[in-house]
Amino acid sequence: MLIIESLSHVYSGGVRALSDVSLTIPNGMFGLLGPNGAGKSTLMRIVATLQTPTSGFVRFDDIDVLANPDALRRTLGYLPQDFGVYPRVTALEMLDHLAVLKGLSEPKARKAVVEGLLRQVNLWEHRKRALAGYSGGMRQRFGIAQALIGEPRLIIVDEPTAGLDPEERNRFLNLLAEIGENVVVLLSTHIVADVADLCPAMAIISDGRIVRQGAPSDLMASLAGRIWMKSVDKDELAEIRAHHQVISSRLFSGKTVVHVLSDNNPGAGFAPTPGGLDDVYFSTLAEAHPHALAA
């Protein structure tokens, strides 16, 4: 179990990235949802021992992460949001190298683990290719393979599906789903569907604060009967915004489809719609930032 208590972080320039974040994360997949710049990566890096917070406390099982980062590293698998590769180094070489760093010093056992992981992420065929030539999906799968070295009990994956095409994303999520049963998997993303598809528990972070947490189904249930939609022309949008709490608007077949949050039927052509996780997310953000929601 990963316990985060009262975590705050202020960058040297005065930017406040995290404010009093507290989370308790049990085994299984946990989704951390938030827009870009909300502080997801800062939180991930702090948990991954790469950054020291201004204040707060992080504990994983019986490890005090901030006081004893090396102990956590021994049981950590981390896939950063954005990582590069060395030139002229193959996947096999790189994975082998990382396996040594993770303490697999027996060559024979290491070889078996590395080969097994490459097969598990379906890169066996391409193990002798330079990583620099990999596509985005292959690179992310390599990323998850390295995160799995040494059977970590805490796996952190930061924005793993950004930039993947739908098929690649699908395959990647399947891979994640397999491993996330008996260990803590902390998945950060700004894509609602990632969380909806995978995570039994989630939190929404905005402006460095946790603004909502719970099981996706519970959160969706809380919106039942309160979401209304209407197809409108573009010039009507300003009028609707003035009178209703708009949580999202998007284009569909040339018309603008508006979702508004209302305890009662707002009338005027609005129809009820079952709330999805999208609506939870956008309504949460809208509540956190009543004036910032422009899209």
Added chain:
Amino acid sequence: MFAKVAAFEFRQIVRSPLFWAVAGIFFLLPFGYVASEHIHIGDTANVHKNSPFATIQVDLIMGMFFMFASTAFVAGAVIRDDETGFGPILRAAPVTKFDYLYGRFTGAFAAALLAFASVTAGLIVGSMLPGLDPDKFGAFRPDAYAYAFFLMAGPSLLLTSALFFLVATTTRSMAWVFVAVIVFIVAYIIANIALGKPDLEAIAGRWDPLGLFSFDVATRYWTANDRNSLLPALNGALLFNRLFCVGLGLGALALAYPLYRHSAAPGRSAPLPDPEIEEAVTPAAAPSATRRFDSAGLFAQFVERTRFDMGLVFRSPVLWVILALALGNASISLWTGTDDGRYGAAVYPVTRLLIPALDGSYTFFVIIIAAFFAGELVWRDRDRRTHEIIDSTPAPDWTFIVPKTAAVSLVMAGLLLVGVLAAVLVQTFKGYYDYEPGEYLLWYLVPGVVDLTILSALAVFGQVIAPNKFAGWGVMVIYIIARFALPANGFEHHLYFYGGTNPVPLSDMNGQGRFWIGAWWFRLYWSAFALLLLLGAYALWRRGATNSLASRLRTAPRRLRGPALWIGLAAVLVFAGAGAFIYRNTNVLNDYRTGPRDDRWLADYEKTLLPFENLPQPEVTSVKLNVTIDPDGPSLETRGVYVLRNTTTQPLREVHVRFDRELEVRALSVQGAWPKKTYDRFDYRIFAFDTPMAPGEERTLSFDTRLAERGFRNAQHNTRDLTEVVDNGTFVNSLEIAPIIGMDRSLLLTDRGKRREYGLPVELHPAPLGDQASRAHNYIGHGGWVTSDITVTTAADQTPLAPGDEVSDVVHGATRTAHFVSAKPILQFFSIQSARYAVKSETYKGVKFSVYYYPKHGENVDRMLRALTTSLDYYQANFSPYQFDQVRIVEFPDYAQFAQSFAGTFPWSEGLGFIADYRDPSRIDMVTYIAAHEFAHQWWAHQIVGADQQGATALSETLAQYSALRVMRQLYGPAHIRKFLKYELDSYLRSRGAEASEEQPLEKVESDQGYIHYRKGSLVMYRLADEIGEDAVNRALRSLLAKYAFKGAPYPTALDLVAALRAQAPADKQQLITDLFQNITLYDLKATDAVTHRRPDGRYDVALTVSAEKLYASGTGVEHPAPMNETVDIGAFTAMPGEADFGQGSVLMLQKEPIVSGVHTLHFITAVKPKFAGIDPYNELIDRNSDDNTIAVR
């Protein structure tokens, strides 16, 4: 549109920080040169800092370095858009390819020129600083600045900018442009060395893209006066070269047009498509394995990290490019490092010569590689954005820093090994198979790896504390500059300059001697400090996202807990302990000396003691020395007795006794005298006689001295551990171990700038030619003719040697004692030598000739013996009988490169001739030449010796050169003498341009003007013998011997030599003697055309057109034309004189013809059609351009 593009580009660059950084650097460098007395580029003592010559030289050299900046500007102009991703947008704009390409270049090049103008600004501002030494500056010469900028540097900059612009437009890659610049520079250096031979300079002058050679050729014989006043005429090769630069530059620009594709940059190949189409089946989970975090696991991590880091270095193309350059550079150095250069001689490529060649040409590249990859490795994970993955692994912090340092060290070791292999290959190619792997290991590899590891630690530490890679490299650039700059300015102690250590001179005879001891103490000291730096780098290592140095400093103490602390404490202890031990050796047991301190000492010495110079002193008439050498100590103790006689006409009240600065004086007494005053700092003592010494009276002086190594010293510049007394190859002369009576002018401070700085009279001249008072002493040590009795004791396995007849030689236990007596009068100047020698002897005409040599150096011993016997015949036949019964050549280690002539005994450096390679018989025989020269000194120094005034060395060195040339001529024929004369001529002409004081005519030569008494002396005497006949010259020399041989004061002067020659010369050669000895006379002879016609009788008419000029020069090089009216050789040949195929058989005709100033056509007839014809083909005259004397016949 073109103008707008250009103006835009110009503004872009001028606004960039790079522009201002470059302009700042290129302002400060020339500014520093002008304002500092320690930086010299083109200026010498007599050449002004702001002279046209120095101005052009600075502009050219700065232009060479500026190539990097101008390339960055012009290449950036075409590459920048692709790097920023702006390229497609710009190319879609309505700008033609021409406007885009050339507009960019024009703007960038204009900005580059503006930045380069800071050089001129720096020179001008620097020269206007208040408080500069007015003697070092001439008039403000705007024309010179303009000439240097527009005609010299400008065209070369255009050429290089255009060339690299072409590379940039073609490759669109800064990396390739960088590689091209490096390749260009190395090719330039290689060409520089390859074309650096005198006969190829003309070619280099025409085609040098940077103009350095062209300028050098155009000004090579300029005197100080010329350099201060003239600008080179823009014609001939120089004009050609400038046009070549501009033309090639424009050509490269034109070529850029078709090669530039005005479309997207050639991108990298598309990434692999994700191959799985089918839904991935879930494969079995990976097997599990135990993980280890104990010491075995950590060791595995260390090995893996090191291996991985090394792999990344070895896969980097940068490594291979720099290595290729380094090897290219080194192979030239290794190949030519064993050419003696002088007279085209060669030596065997022995290991001790190749190691310095590697150090000079290869090691520097390895240092650059170390600094470069330290930056690459420290920053690699961040640069490649793998650091978050790597940093979150459980690898402990030290597995980041230690493997990177180890990887750099191991790569360095590999590279040094490659250097050794290159050296061994060169040895093999040259047919030298005496490989010495142990020497390569201990003399080069091990010290090299340690030094480079110490350096790498600094590079790694610099990268860890620097905010980015470039700043980290900047640390190393500053370090490398400081490495040169600090010692040059008196900051010489290796204790405070990181990585500094004693250089170790190498010798075949004596190996590394004891020099390695100090060197390794310094290595221990700096290794401990390097370890501290690595601990610091470990403590401050960036792990994770933390970046600022301040935040890392806060967390550093936590990392330093535990073992790191103990390692650190141990390193501090070793550092402090080794430092204290070194300090005790370098500053307590020995004097710590620096260049400025030595200068100050010499200045004080002169101020205090030179007033005693003319004090009448008794003369030594008999010397008894008892010398005990302990090669293991090493130490040399001397007990001796001088007999002093008052040879003056007045009673003497005092005797002044001085000693070499290194010498410890343990006892000194003068019969009937008491020590009146002692100058401890100068080892100078004044004794007063109780009763004055009457004329003719004799007294004894007894002394006891010790010359010993005490620990080791801080070796730098003039200071190093004792080279005189060593394990194998001790060589001292009497001035170093025995007292000197009276004060003289030898070994005082001569540099005019320093003399002024220390408040001494600027000029230090000897007594003027013709001065009578100075005829009381000869110029060698002020001593008179003495008898000697020298006993030398050394280790039993060594041979002790000193001048004189050997009367006994006994081994007693562990020691061997030899006793040498010279009953005949000899100069008071002795050599003492001891080493484990092999000996080869031969008796010829009652004289025993012996060569004492290092057993592996037997190659040329027979040649030496033959040279000596041939010389004996010539000298006895033409001069006078040889005065001793023996001649000994005695080898000494390569700590100095000379041979020296003591009475019947010639110490001869192993660095000179012993390893000369004569397997190619066309090589000039330097060994014979040196042997003949040293042997000739037995007449010209040891029979007659010049008075201590101007011209003294004309009586010894010039006559020894003459004698040796006659022996060489007898052995090899006159046709081969040209090579010698040509070398002597070029050397003389070059050296006179660099004269720091005033060039003297030969009869007034001063003892430090070797280019006059050796080089010009050879030319003068050879020509004189050719003009008045060898017999006449030898008659004159015999008359001189008859009058002065073995006679005491008054000693002969150069006036006596000139008078003796005049007495033997006919009336029409008297003016020639005036020109040769009393004037500085130069000629300009040139063959302009040669035509032949076949005559009806089958022979050939030759019409040779020549021009001739003659001029006189003043001591500072101001020239005045003089009417020429003398006879000069005219020749016709079937081969070019001086070429390999030229021999006596190539000469069809050679005769003297009267030549007057102006252009003439000479007619003569030859039996065979000549291929070449010319005037003064053997370069007997001092011709300012000797390469145009011979011309191919039409």
